[in-house]
Every structure is written in structure tokens, then in C-alpha cells.
Amino acid sequence: MKGRPGRVDRPTIIDVAREADVSRQTVSRVVTNHPRVAPATRLRVEEAIATLGYRPNRMARALVTRTSLTFGFAAIDMRDLHFGDTCLGMQVAAREHGYFLVVTELDFDDDRGMGTLETLLTLGVDGVALFPSLLSDADIEQFAATCGCPVVMIGRESKIPNVVSIAMDENAAAALIVDHLVDRGKMRIGILMNEMFPEVVHQRYVALRQAIGSGTGVALDVEAGYPKIAEGRIAATTLLQRSPDLDALIGFNDTMAMGALLACDDLELRVPQDVAIVGYDGIPFGALTNPPLTTIVQDSIGMADAAFRALLSGLEDGPPPEGEVMLWEPELLIRGSS
Amino acid sequence: MKGRPGRVDRPTIIDVAREADVSRQTVSRVVTNHPRVAPATRLRVEEAIATLGYRPNRMARALVTRTSLTFGFAAIDMRDLHFGDTCLGMQVAAREHGYFLVVTELDFDDDRGMGTLETLLTLGVDGVALFPSLLSDADIEQFAATCGCPVVMIGRESKIPNVVSIAMDENAAAALIVDHLVDRGKMRIGILMNEMFPEVVHQRYVALRQAIGSGTGVALDVEAGYPKIAEGRIAATTLLQRSPDLDALIGFNDTMAMGALLACDDLELRVPQDVAIVGYDGIPFGALTNPPLTTIVQDSIGMADAAFRALLSGLEDGPPPEGEVMLWEPELLIRGSS
């Protein structure tokens, strides 16, 4: 296990000190840009650093400073547009502020993802931003209570002690969709729910239900499935066959909505004349379906930015003892499918 | 900067030792599953660990063992299907072997991505897998020479000292496509190239050119653009207007190919009768276009697995001094567009 041939030692601060004929502390001062170093010395040290190819060891530094200048980011799947965009946004924000973002994908099988989060902590991150997915509010609360660093949850609106929750305003989104559909004369709405991630899904469902309920005389039916195209197609078919008078379908996400598009094609229903279809997420391919998909878009980059700032200020002033919720306004991107 | 309110100290091995009334070494032995601990002691220590919520500090451990059980993974965009799949695959492989995968997105602006890689190193990773994108072979060679750990490059076939290169066999892929097109009676082929990432692009272009050149009397035209739908559409339009007799288009990736699909629609050309279209990548939405897209798929998970194993064996036996290339067979997924 030791002395692995593949692992070669990198030069340390001591090597640089020897090379430049100064003490390690002087090298440290040069590296951390401390002002009180004589220009000539600084130059000599910088040359030594360049010749040896020295890079300070972040772990050793973190050990003594108790700060790693590193944040963790966890979500189940970076290929997902919203997760991926947010990840990218946080990465950019982090770099601008001298932080490094350690990204990891949550492993469901490892205690719903808690294991992955714990491992992330052992890496010494100064804060964690995460999409909860399968993790319950109780999981998050427990994690925030024991992790010893700021925690930001993105994508679920929940007031959890010591946690900043950043989420899209589901009620506003639901209202945008339902108002739009009613505006188009649609009065019998079907919903394609996601059978995974009960808590996020539930918020969206409750919001839609409430928005529909407040529209006068709008009917509602629901079917759930795995949030992919094929399963969306099946769920939509089931729904349309069970309630043939439906004149609008709302997909939990664009992928399911695209499945609904296919289902309408299968059943020879015209979109949007017979059935209007709306999704969530604003994935690029939604612009290319036939007809292009009307969808709810959220400002992933803006949320990423807010998440980063929340971590930073959590570090400065401590986390909000009673939790804090930041809601983001959704936007309805109206295209041909509605 | 110190004593930040947001950062609370976690218990250390000493706290656990005190709680269980043993020495730190005994706690260490319990944590690392050393056999020579009396069952009763082990139990007492485990209880102390549970009460205190202790987790070993990976950085401190790595500092002394010179092994972090951590690999780095870098690519420009995890939302990209191939990058994302490979990332996921490596993550799974890593977890199975007790490793943690630190994922990061390469920042072009930071010295073409070299800065990001250097930062990754300072985190103490035991090895790095990366998609080179903008990094040249020379960049990679230099990185491998100075990083002191195994390096695996995915997605470009290059024999670089100390680097294992894992890539799809571009010649095989090009042959699959061209043979297929010729088989369908297509003799005038247009290529939509990617204007980014010169080196990867070049390999694909050379392979296609060569495959086309070996087909008797097949004509060729090329246009380049940013590898997205809108730009693919523009490039395809340019190409089809410049060479109206083209009867097939090959997109550098599925996204460009989908742009080509739109261009054909614009120009009222039937696909595949007038123009056949083939892409690369096998993105899920390719199955939903009209007609569905014929495409080259590569085994991302298999490559991820190989990459992980290459890192492990690089650690055991040292990196290959002269470099090593592992080629993966592509598969042609024939759908309606050809």
C-alpha cells in the first residue's frame, strides 16, 4: 500500500525553502501574498517555486487553517439540465471568489445519499450545496446539525433549522401554467407526476392541484410514472384513455411532457388543438419537438449564484438558526404545444 | 478569517479516545479495521464514535499515508451525455473500490484548463481522469510529467508518455458510417465539423476523410460550426446550398446532426430519401426526432470502467512510460434518418 510506484512525491515548502535559501515561513509568506517580504527575496522564492514546480498542499494548509476554500456540491445526476446548470453556475461563482467546487453525484444506495454527503465532509469542505432528491427534510436537518458547516438545499422549499433553502416558487409556476391553459380554453387538465422523489414532487403536485382548484370548474386527473420519455408516453396514454375528454396535459418535467407529445401522436390527437401540453425545465430539445414545447423555466444560474453567496455568508455569520427560504420566480416559455 | 461562526469543529480521534478511555492509536485501529483490537474495546470505541458523531478526517489521513483514496475527474461540461455517462460510470466504479471521485469542470479561461487540473492536484487526488477538450497533447504530457500520479485521458487517441489514452476507434466509426451510407446508395457526403477542440475534431475528420476516400468515387464537402443545434442548422444550410447534390450529411455530434435535420426541413429536402443524416453520440433525443437519428454510440460505461482500472493499475505498477492507447469499438445505431 505504501511506496506505490505510480505516486511520486511532489516538492514541499521545505524543498523550496532550501532551494531559495530562506525559511519555510518566508516561502509560505510568498505563496500567500503576505506583504512583508523583501522584493528580492520574493523573486528568489518565486524562481525556486517555478524550477521545482511547487504547488502548496491544500490538505496540509486546510488542516492548520481549518478552512479549505472548498465547497461541496451534490446532486444525483449532473446530466440533468437544472442540476448541471446549477453546478456550472456555482463552479463559476466559486472560482471568481477563489473557491474550488468539489462535485459529486449522490449515491441513493448509500443511505439515500447521506453516505455520500458524509464522505464529502471528510474531504474538509467549508460548505455544502445539494439537491435533496431522495433525502427527506429530516435527513437534511440531521446533516446540517452535525456537519459543522453551512448547508444550502436547492430545489425544495422547506424551512429547516440551519439550512438555506433555495427553490422555485411552485405556486407561481402552477398559477402561470393553469392561467395560461384556462386562457386557451382548456378546462380538463391531466397531470403526469413523477413517481420518484416524493417531497419535491409533492410540492409541485400540491401547487398544481391548488392552482387548478382555484380555476372555476376545471377538472383534473393524475397519473404517475418514472420521469423519462418512454414512461411519460405510457402514463399519458393511460391518462388519455381513462379520461378521453382531457384537453391539456402537464408533465412533471419536459421529458415526461415529450412522452405526452408522443402519446398524442399515437392516439391521433392534435397538439395543441385537441390537447395542450406543458412541461417543466426548459430543456433545449423542447424547442425542437413538433410542436415545440411550452415549458416552465427557472433561473438556474441565478439560483447557483444565490446558493454560493448563501454558503459564503453562512460562513461569515453562521447559518440561519430557524432556516431560511429563498423563492425564485419561474417564467412560462410559451411555444407551440399550448 | 479565523473562528468563523459558520464553521464548527467536528470531534477528532482524540475526543473519541478520551470518551472510550483508550489511546488515539486504538481508535485509529478500530476505524481502519485493524484485526488486533479486543472485541470489548472495539465495541466501546464504536459506541464513542457513534455518540460523538466522529468521522475520520480524510485530509489528515492522506497527509500521513500519502494516499487519499480519491481520484479526480475533469471534463468541460457534465451535462454532455458522453462526459456525464463516463463520470457516472467512474463514480460507480470508484465507490465499489472504496474510492471517492472528485468531479470538476475544466475552466477554459484558466490556462486552457491546466489551472483547474493543478488545483485538483493540490486536493491530493491519487490519480486523474480527464477529457482533454482544449488541452493539447503537449499540455497533457507536461501535466503527466509533473503531477506525480497516474493520468488517464479519455476521448482522444494519443500515445503520450505516462498517459493511458482511452478512446473510441474513430477509423472504425468512420468506416461504419461510410459503408452504411454507400450501402444506401449515397455517394456525395457532407460533413459538419466542430470548430472547437481542434485535436479531437481532427481525428474524427481525418478518419471520415480517409473512409470516404477509400469508397470508390464518393464526393465530399465540409463545413464547420459551433457544435450546437442552431449552428448545425446554419452550417448544414450553407453546405447544402453550396453543394446542392449532396445526398448525405454527417454531423460531428447528434446535436449538429439535429441541426442538419432542421436545415433539410427548411430546404424541403426529404430525409433520408434526398439526404441521409448520421450523427455521433446516441443522445436519447435522437430517438425522437423526425425521422429518428442514425448515430454512432460508444460504450461510455465500459470506458469509464477501463479508465478507473487504468488509474488503479497505474498506482500499482506505475504509469506506462511510453504511453498506452486503448481503443473501443463503436456501434452504429441505424434509425430512420439514413
Added chain:
DNA sequence: CACAGTAGTGTGAGCGTTCACATCGTATCA
């Protein structure tokens, strides 16, 4: 019954870095 072997445990040192403090030399001022 002395000797070795071994299971179980503890101790000092050190991984690479920064912090707090000490030391030195030189310039500044009354």
C-alpha cells in the same frame, strides 16, 4: 519454570502547512 511467541495497547515522531511569537537589523526621532 524460564523462554519465546503473540495478542492487545500505548508513545513519539512526522506528514506539509500556517500561526504566534521571537529575533535581528536598520531607519527615525527627540
Added chain:
DNA sequence: TGATACGATGTGAACGCTCACACTACTGTG
């Protein structure tokens, strides 16, 4: 000219952990 200040540098300790070794008590053996 002596006191004072400050700029430039170096030294010991510590961060949390594991390694190598030392130590103690058994157990078994001839």
C-alpha cells in the same frame, strides 16, 4: 546618541492522523 519603531526573517508548536516501535500481559512449549 540612545530609545523607539518597524520591516524582514526565522523558530517552535500545532492541525488530525498513521507509522514504527515499545511495552505489557498472557499463552504455550520444551
